[in-house]
Structure formats: structure tokens, C-alpha cells
Amino acid sequence: MDTFKNPLLIALDVNTTEEAEALVERLAPYAGGFKVGMQLYNSAGPEVLHRLKARQAPVFVDLKFHDIPNTVAGAARVLTRYGAAILNVHAAGGGEMMRAAVEATRDEAARASIKPPLVVAVTVLTSIGQEVFNNQIGLPGSIEERVVAWALLAKEAGLDGVVASPREVAALRKNCGKDFVIITPGIRPAGAAAGDQKRTMTPGEAVRLGATFLVVGRPVTAASDPVAAAMGILAEIEAT
Numbered sequence: 001m002d003t004f005k006n007p008l009l010i011a012l013d014v015n016t017t018e019e020a021e022a023l024v025e026r027l028a029p030y031a032g033g034f035k036v037g038m039q040l041y042n043s044a045g046p047e048v049l050h051r052l053k054a055r056q057a058p059v060f061v062d063l064k065f066h067d068i069p070n071t072v073a074g075a076a077r078v079l080t081r082y083g084a085a086i087l088n089v090h091a092a093g094g095g096e097m098m099r100a101a102v103e104a105t106r107d108e109a110a111r112a113s114i115k116p117p118l119v120v121a122v123t124v125l126t127s128i129g130q131e132v133f134n135n136q137i138g139l140p141g142s143i144e145e146r147v148v149a150w151a152l153l154a155k156e157a158g159l160d161g162v163v164a165s166p167r168e169v170a171a172l173r174k175n176c177g178k179d180f181v182i183i184t185p186g187i188r189p190a191g192a193a194a195g196d197q198k199r200t201m202t203p204g205e206a207v208r209l210g211a212t213f214l215v216v217g218r219p220v221t222a223a224s225d226p227v228a229a230a231m232g233i234l235a236e237i238e239a240t
């Protein structure tokens with residue numbers, strides 16, 4: 001695994017490699033790593049991963065694979081070769097699919113003599129609230145119960161951790177142990193607009209509860225002063 005100097009992962013939800021590199025240039029002193037999601041990857045292609053790698057920035061490649069095990073394994077091999085520090089799959093793809101992803105990354109990393117990426121499972125998206133979860137997605141019970149159940153399935157399948165909202169961190173720590181990686185989007189500093197995020201918390205609260213990494217996008221990248229915003233979040237994390 002790459003070394004993350006702090007828990008703050010900044011989401012580069014922009015369209016071009018140039019925009020991403022401009023953000024990395026300014027924010028690297030305050031970020032533990034950066035996240036490349038489907039907007040940037042689909043627009044800029046794998047080249048963006050090579051460019052960020054050359055800047056020594058650990059990258060979480062957030063493409064949320066959800067397909068049959070053979071297809072997910074093939075895709076996970078590709079991201080391993082590209083040097084992803086973290087990659088993810090949907091827990092809803094099931095245990096066999098998750099295990100295939102982990103085994104593929106470990107095998108591919110061994111062939112290339114590189115460290116394997118952390119493989120984590122997306123549980124329930126942080127943009128989903130309880131009512132939508134039950135009545136549109138059609139799953140019963142509480143979001144927290146489902147997140148913990150999927151996290152345990154992911155752990156059993158050999159994954160390193162999960163992506164979940166900060167609201168589930170306490171239950172995840174209790175059920176999955178101290179070494180389980182918990183990555184939390186849905187982070188909103190006090191007073192920041194929630195936007196489409198439904199299950200949010202402040203950076204300090206998420207860290208206090210035991211989150212391993214905090215993913216932050218718009219509160220930094222859409223701020224009038226992204227450097228000041230990142231510095232403020234990092235200060236809140238470090239003061240916790």
C-alpha cells in the first residue's frame with residue numbers, strides 16, 4: 001500500500017487531467033491522497049492515473065465495480081497495474097465477486113512486484129436516506145444494519161475495508177475491528193452545504209468515531225479558496 005501522510009482524500013471531480021493536476025499542485029501539502037472517480041476517469045482516461053502517480057500522490061480509484069466476478073477481477077487487475085493505492089467494488093455484488101477482486105489484485109501485484117492496492121467495498125451510498133433505502137431500493141431494515149452486514153461479508157471475502165457514511169463508523173468499528181479500513185465520504189465541515197449528501201458529519205466527528213480516511217470533494221474543490229478549505233479540514237482532523 002502507498003503511504004498516506006494523513007487521512008484526508010480529496011475528490012478530484014473535474015473533467016480534465018490539467019484541472020486535476022492544478023488541484024493536486026495546490027492541495028498536495030494538505031492531502032493524504034486524491035480520489036479519481038468516474039467523472040475524471042471517464043473523461044481523461046487512464047493517463048490521469050499515470051500523471052498523478054508521477055507526482056507521488058496516492059490515488060483512490062473510485063470506479064465502484066459491480067459486475068460478474070470474472071469481469072470485476074479483470075478490471076481490478078488493470079487498476080492494480082496502473083498503480084491504484086485503493087480501488088473499490090460494490091458489496092451488493094456478493095462475496096464471490098469481492099473475493100475475485102481481491103485475489104486478482106494480489107496476483108497482479110505479485111506479478112508486477114508492486115504493493116497490492118487496498119480493496120474496499122461500497123456499502124450504502126452516502127446520498128441515500130432511510131426512506132429511499134426502504135421504499136425505492138426496496139431493502140428492509142435500517143441502513144446501519146445493512147452497512148454492517150455488507151461490511152462483515154466484505155471482511156469474510158478478504159477485503160481491507162468499506163466505504164460508508166460517517167454515521168455508521170461507530171457500528172463498523174465495533175463489529176469489524178480496529179484494523180478494518182473505513183473510508184467516509186459525506187464529510188461536511190460545519191456550515192457547508194450538504195448538496196446531494198444525506199448522511200453527513202463534520203471531519204472532526206468522523207475521525208473521533210474512528211474513520212480511517214475522509215473523502216472530501218466540493219467543500220474543498222468548489223470553495224472560493226480551496227487551499228484554505230483543505231487547511232481548515234486538516235486542522236480539524238489533527239485537533240481531534
Ligand SMILES: O=c1ccn([C@@H]2O[C@H](COP(=O)(O)O)[C@@H](O)[C@H]2O)c(=O)[nH]1
Nearest residue numbers: 011037124125126185186215216217218
Ligand atoms: O457513498 C459514496 C461513495 C462515494 N462518494 C464519492 O465521494 C465524493 C464526495 O464528494 P463531495 O463533493 O464531498 O460530496 C464524490 O466523488 C462521490 O462520488 C460519495 O459521495 N458517497
